[in-house]
Structures are given as C-alpha cells and as structure tokens.
Amino acid sequence: MTPLGNASGVASIPQLAALHERGEPIVMLTAYDYPSARIAEAGGVDVLLVGDSAAMTVLGYASTREISIDELLMLTRAVRRAVRKVPVIGDLSYGTYESSDELAVATARRFVTEAGCAAVKLEGAGEMLPRIRAIVAAGIPVIGHVGLLPQSVLTPDGYRARGRDVEQALSIITDAQALEAAGCAALVVEAVPADVTAVITERARIPVIGIGAGSATGGQVLVFNDLLGFTEGHVPRFVKRYASAHTDLVAAVRAWATDVRARRFPAGEQAYGIPVDVLAGLREALKK
Numbered sequence: 001m002t003p004l005g006n007a008s009g010v011a012s013i014p015q016l017a018a019l020h021e022r023g024e025p026i027v028m029l030t031a032y033d034y035p036s037a038r039i040a041e042a043g044g045v046d047v048l049l050v051g052d053s054a055a056m057t058v059l060g061y062a063s064t065r066e067i068s069i070d071e072l073l074m075l076t077r078a079v080r081r082a083v084r085k086v087p088v089i090g091d092l093s094y095g096t097y098e099s100s101d102e103l104a105v106a107t108a109r110r111f112v113t114e115a116g117c118a119a120v121k122l123e124g125a126g127e128m129l130p131r132i133r134a135i136v137a138a139g140i141p142v143i144g145h146v147g148l149l150p151q152s153v154l155t156p157d158g159y160r161a162r163g164r165d166v167e168q169a170l171s172i173i174t175d176a177q178a179l180e181a182a183g184c185a186a187l188v189v190e191a192v193p194a195d196v197t198a199v200i201t202e203r204a205r206i207p208v209i210g211i212g213a214g215s216a217t218g219g220q221v222l223v224f225n226d227l228l229g230f231t232e233g234h235v236p237r238f239v240k241r242y243a244s245a246h247t248d249l250v251a252a253v254r255a256w257a258t259d260v261r262a263r264r265f266p267a268g269e270q271a272y273g274i275p276v277d278v279l280a281g282l283r284e285a286l287k288k
C-alpha cells in the first residue's frame, strides 16, 4: 500500500487507476474504526476513506472543523489495522494543511507514515492548488474535493447543493479541472447537480467520485453511517439506506436488557461449568 508515482509524474493509487482504466465504477465508503472497516472490506468496497465526517458521525461534534488531527489519525490507524487489501485514504482535517505547503506536506506524511494511508484527501481548489502540488511532489497521491465543502459550512442549513446557478456551476467545473492539472489522482464531487457533474466527468481523465452528484461519475462514495442507518434524524436526499442499524441495534439492546431484568439472561449455555467432582471438592473445602 505504498503510494506510487506513474509515468506522468502524478502520484496515483494503482488500484483505483486500474478500475478507472477498465471503465469500472469505483466503490468508496467511509470507515471510522476497526469494525466498520472490517464490514466495508468484507462487503467488497474498493477503497476506504476515513473522512473527517468522523467528527460528526463518531465523535458527536457539531461540525467537521472540530476534529483534531490526532483524533483523526487514531481512527485512521484503527481502519488500517482492519483491512487486508483495500487502500485507505486519509482526510486532512481543518487547520492542518491550508496555511503553507510545508504544513500540508508534513500533515499528509503523517497520514502515510503513522496510519499507512495510500493517499490523502483535502477540500477546495484556488489557494489549495499549491498545497496539492507540493504533496504530490512529495510522492503522496491526493484526492481533490469540490462542490459542497463541509469544512467551510458554518451553520446546519449550509449543507445545501452547490452549483445550481451558472456562475457557481462554472466555478466548480473550473476548480475540478484545476485540481486535475495540479496532479490529483481522483476527485470527490459532493452535492452538485447531476448535469454539472456530467460536464466534470466528461472533461476529466482522473476518476470522478460522486456523493450527491448523480450517476455520471467514475464511482460513488457514501458515509458508512448513512448507508447502514446508524444516523438518526435528517437523512440527506442523496442517501439510500441499505440497513437500519440504529433501529435494529436499539431493539437488540432493549431485548437483552429485558432478558436481564427477567433473569432470562444468562441462560445455562452462556455460563461456564466445572466438573462435578471439582464442585464436590469445593463444597467440602468450604465446610472447613
């Protein structure tokens, strides 16, 4: 899982590049710990992203800005320990890459050396382009991210689709092209109208991986907790739930609690036994 440079000097993730060359959709899922990564890999995903969405889905913060790099690295290491083959992408957390190329490279390196990541993702274009070039020049593949950028959302109503007017759509398309030119190995496009994503995909040679961005992409990514129904309350329009983990697991805990209170748990089969003669000896010993 070492990052490799390809002939064009763009650091790529070979597994994803191969799928893209064959025209096969890339299946990316977030994972945040050992069990979620084991489930995702057993489910056959192609790549795991330890997204900074962990801030909200796992750590209960109000925004992705609040997770620290050490928290994110700890979760990323747990994911990396869980996987056998699937590459793991680290997400550069807010405040750990924006201010200088040196900081961006140092942070990206931590995800590779301390957490075994095959690539890193960061949000935005514009002033982030030199950061991306610097990380790629250091031999670390970078995944770009355009459209809705959660690290820039300051209020709950900020999680709306982007690129719904001509000016904003053009700006997202231009950013996507600039990210490819800066050396990104792939691109995440989040919460953008399907027709705008289609233009990005048509013009891109690198894989375009959508989340809430329609089907004209080279792959899809979803948040583990959304896909499997761990989250309560509002579900984004673009999520299709394939399980109801929260409901099912609450029911399971409730059933266990009911059994404990009714003294139905543990039953004989959940208890350890000792041989009859040992028990007899113990009883004799207790009489003394």
Ligand code: KIV
Pocket: 030, 049, 050, 051, 052, 053, 054, 091, 188, 190, 211, 221, 222, 223
């Ligand atoms: O942090 C995250 O989970 C992400 C995905 C939504 C792409 O950036």
